[in-house]
Amino acid sequence: MKAAIRHMMRNRRRTILTLLAVLIPIYFLIVMFGFINAMVTDMFESSTRFDTGHMQIRAVETRATGSAQPLMGNPADALAALDSMDDIEWSTVRLDMPALASVGDHTRTVFVRGVVPEEIDPVSNMADRIVEGEFLTSQSTGVIVGEELAKLLGLSLGDEMVLLGAHPEAGLGAIHVPVLGIFNAPEATIGRTFVYTSLGTARQLARSATAATAIVIRIDGVRGPQDAARMERAADELRAALPGGYEVQGWLELLPVMDGYMKILTPMLAIMAIVFFGLGALVVVNTLYLSVMERTREIGLIIALGASRLRVMGMVLAEAGMITVAGVVYGVIVGVGIVLIVQAFGGIPLWGQMAAYMREVGVPPVLRMSITAPQVLLSAGAMAVVAMLAAWLPARRASKLEPMEAMRYVE
Amino acid sequence: MKRSIGVLAVVTMVGLLASGPLFAQESADTALDAQAILDRVNAAWQGDSFHGIMRLEITLAGATKAHALEVWTLGEELALVRVLEPEVDLNSGYLQLGDDLWYYSPVVGSIKLPAMAIGDALFGAGPSLADVSRGTLSDDYDVTVEEIDSSTNEESEARWFLTLVPHLDAPVVFGQLEILVTADFVMEMLIYYDQRGEVLQTAVFSDVIELGERKFATTIVIEDSFGDRTVQRIESPLFDVELDASFFAIETFESWGESE
Amino acid sequence: MSNNTLIQTVDLEKTYVTETIETPALRGVSTELHTGEFTAVAGPSGSGKSTLLHLLGGLDRPTSGEIYLEGQAMSGLSKDQLARLRLTNLGFVFQAYNLIPVLTVLENTAFVLELQGIVRSERIRRARRILDELGIGQYADQYPNRISGGQQQRVAVARAVVSDPSIVLADEPTANLDTATSLDLIDLMRRLNEEKGATFFFATHDSRLLDRVNRLITLVDGAVAHDEIR
Numbered sequence: 048m049k050a051a052i053r054h055m056m057r058n059r060r061r062t063i064l065t066l067l068a069v070l071i072p073i074y075f076l077i078v079m080f081g082f083i084n085a086m087v088t089d090m091f092e093s094s095t096r097f098d099t100g101h102m103q104i105r106a107v108e109t110r111a112t113g114s115a116q117p118l119m120g121n122p123a124d125a126l127a128a129l130d131s132m133d134d135i136e137w138s139t140v141r142l143d144m145p146a147l148a149s150v151g152d153h154t155r156t157v158f159v160r161g162v163v164p165e166e167i168d169p170v171s172n173m174a175d176r177i178v179e180g181e182f183l184t185s186q187s188t189g190v191i192v193g194e195e196l197a198k199l200l201g202l203s204l205g206d207e208m209v210l211l212g213a214h215p216e217a218g219l220g221a222i223h224v225p226v227l228g229i230f231n232a233p234e235a236t237i238g239r240t241f242v243y244t245s246l247g248t249a250r251q252l253a254r255s256a257t258a259a260t261a262i263v264i265r266i267d268g269v270r271g272p273q274d275a276a277r278m279e280r281a282a283d284e285l286r287a288a289l290p291g292g293y294e295v296q297g298w299l300e301l302l303p304v305m306d307g308y309m310k311i312l313t314p315m316l317a318i319m320a321i322v323f324f325g326l327g328a329l330v331v332v333n334t335l336y337l338s339v340m341e342r343t344r345e346i347g348l349i350i351a352l353g354a355s356r357l358r359v360m361g362m363v364l365a366e367a368g369m370i371t372v373a374g375v376v377y378g379v380i381v382g383v384g385i386v387l388i389v390q391a392f393g394g395i396p397l398w399g400q401m402a403a404y405m406r407e408v409g410v411p412p413v414l415r416m417s418i419t420a421p422q423v424l425l426s427a428g429a430m431a432v433v434a435m436l437a438a439w440l441p442a443r444r445a446s447k448l449e450p451m452e453a454m455r456y457v458e
Numbered sequence: 459m460k461r462s463i464g465v466l467a468v469v470t471m472v473g474l475l476a477s478g479p480l481f482a483q484e485s486a487d488t489a490l491d492a493q494a495i496l497d498r499v500n501a502a503w504q505g506d507s508f509h510g511i512m513r514l515e516i517t518l519a520g521a522t523k524a525h526a527l528e529v530w531t532l533g534e535e536l537a538l539v540r541v542l543e544p545e546v547d548l549n550s551g552y553l554q555l556g557d558d559l560w561y562y563s564p565v566v567g568s569i570k571l572p573a574m575a576i577g578d579a580l581f582g583a584g585p586s587l588a589d590v591s592r593g594t595l596s597d598d599y600d601v602t603v604e605e606i607d608s609s610t611n612e613e614s615e616a617r618w619f620l621t622l623v624p625h626l627d628a629p630v631v632f633g634q635l636e637i638l639v640t641a642d643f644v645m646e647m648l649i650y651y652d653q654r655g656e657v658l659q660t661a662v663f664s665d666v667i668e669l670g671e672r673k674f675a676t677t678i679v680i681e682d683s684f685g686d687r688t689v690q691r692i693e694s695p696l697f698d699v700e701l702d703a704s705f706f707a708i709e710t711f712e713s714w715g716e717s718e
Numbered sequence: 719m720s721n722n723t724l725i726q727t728v729d730l731e732k733t734y735v736t737e738t739i740e741t742p743a744l745r746g747v748s749t750e751l752h753t754g755e756f757t758a759v760a761g762p763s764g765s766g767k768s769t770l771l772h773l774l775g776g777l778d779r780p781t782s783g784e785i786y787l788e789g790q791a792m793s794g795l796s797k798d799q800l801a802r803l804r805l806t807n808l809g810f811v812f813q814a815y816n817l818i819p820v821l822t823v824l825e826n827t828a829f830v831l832e833l834q835g836i837v838r839s840e841r842i843r844r845a846r847r848i849l850d851e852l853g854i855g856q857y858a859d860q861y862p863n864r865i866s867g868g869q870q871q872r873v874a875v876a877r878a879v880v881s882d883p884s885i886v887l888a889d890e891p892t893a894n895l896d897t898a899t900s901l902d903l904i905d906l907m908r909r910l911n912e913e914k915g916a917t918f919f920f921a922t923h924d925s926r927l928l929d930r931v932n933r934l935i936t937l938v939d940g941a942v943a944h945d946e947i948r
Contacts (some may be wrong), residue, residue, distance in 0.1 A: 110519070147569060216519065221566040223566050
């Protein structure tokens, strides 16, 4: 051990290089985890917040209904099942249906969303997006429309339009509705298509006093995709409690785009980790080999004096081990340190296009970071293993030296 | 907005302009080819105009609703459907003028519908406006026929078995149609297949009446692969009635509203 | 083999083989070394003396023949077993590069004891004692590169004897030293041999050393030419 330490001190540059080879991949991976965690959590928040919730209860689809969601005639029994569960943070009933919106000779296909306005704050920032007029209340008999739709139909605040319900499973409801508010949508398609109204009004359109298409649910304690297990447990519990004819859809099912992102994240991280770890390992192998070669005569002497092969290997591995431990410790300190600093500052502010885009989708324009203990342990542990494996080859080589040849070795 | 199949292609009312003479209905033994048989079948609904009452019982997802419609057609371009039942929908309905389509409700007035709504089921199931106003068994198909020995089948009077395969470029959703036709050139059964050869729905015709030289079924029961069912009965059918084109207007709906 | 036979060789042969050339280094060497001897094997360059010493030390394997160390045949032993044998039974002094550069004189001396698993306090005690006995105790905390060549060799001797080996094998121990230093070293080893009964076996062509041994084996072309007790 002593000899190993002194060797390292004698070749400071090489020791530092090896240290860096261990430290950098760890710190890099921790930082990447940090960004990705926060990014995924933000994406999760913004997408579940826009309308999905953590999960939804829906009617099982028994026939093709095109773009319309299957109708629940009366979700009272589903709501009763929901009441029996403990870990529901929040839920609301919603009725979505395709419809025709008509003003004079202009008719457009729209998507009517009937909500309980007082309840939807956790999943919608529509109230904040009103640019003219006001948001809905449960007593409202009117609608709010996007700026784009208002323009297409020539609507102003207070104008009336006709809505004709077009759900294949619902009756044909036709109603006059005043425009109570106009909102600015995060994307033009939303602004052209979505018409928000109270649940009661939507039910008039569906000619059913009790119809719904979804019960949107948020689960206690879920902060992001890392709580997937918790969500899954809640979903299973709910499925067991629900009567037949209903299904529970999780957020990934409801947001296949996110599912796609999530699915590429892990392989992407894995590839980055492999590249960095690989490079780190190469440096470790290289520097250790150099170290062994430099000490060929010394190693020859040690073997001649009677050290076993295992002992010789142990010596080399001990040196590698010390550097690895140091590298791991510093790597973790630097990596976690950066994450904590960024967290303390509330994130790295973004600018330009990126910031504008993020504001559009309702996410604050900062690059945030967050890390979990298992991720830190994984980064540190994996690199430690890689470094020690990389040390194996030079150690083995040292142990196989022939003492007399080694002692005669001239650099 | 669509039921993908709301179609009752051959059924009910019609509107081919009488492009050919009404055939006298004969039980002919002369060797008729497939196209000729089909033409004779179609002929039962040919007429310049039509007026009648249609009663629908639509069973969708286990729930049954009843509708009653009063239907007028003039040629292939003009059609007006007035809803009589249920009472809540009284005097609402559809108006077709060529490719333009409107829905009218006494509550909200008229709403212009997009052109493709013409193919959508009027009530979520059952016939679409296109079915109501236009016959669709036409030039889009190649027809072949087989004679059936009806003496072997006591339940059926079918004499011919027609197979209709749409032309490759025909704007038709079916893969194939099969029709059982009686010796009187009346359809007994019509089976619709999708592009994969699966049965989409089956229409069974009964209660055949004679109107002048026409013979056609007034009751049609359609069942589809989801288990939904529509029973359609035609009451008081009248062909070649005197109708004015001006009748086919929103004002007609409005006038009913006022008079009640 | 008599009771005090430490090493016995029987028809020892060693041939070095390169790609195309075979070089016989030892041919049929049969001899015995006994406890308390102060023996040298001498001969002209290429006569095989270093080869013989390496074989006796288990640092190389013979092409044929047998070596018995304290009655144990060495031919069947694995590398690790040979290493163990070296550790417990032998002491080595090499011509050069005897010491581990990153260890102090004291630590170098105690190194073999450490390999043997002796506790720290004990090995420090023993190392200090032998260094003092050999008159180099004051260099205990120095690194090898801070002391002279002669002092380094003394340390090598100290390390070789500190574990009380059965025999010390020394390969040209005086080759790199000047006369005065060489004589000092030789006298040191003699003293150890006379006072402590340490057995020494040298491979050397240094006449100053050859004059002081009490047995001389002469090799010529890999075979024993003379074996003389003085």
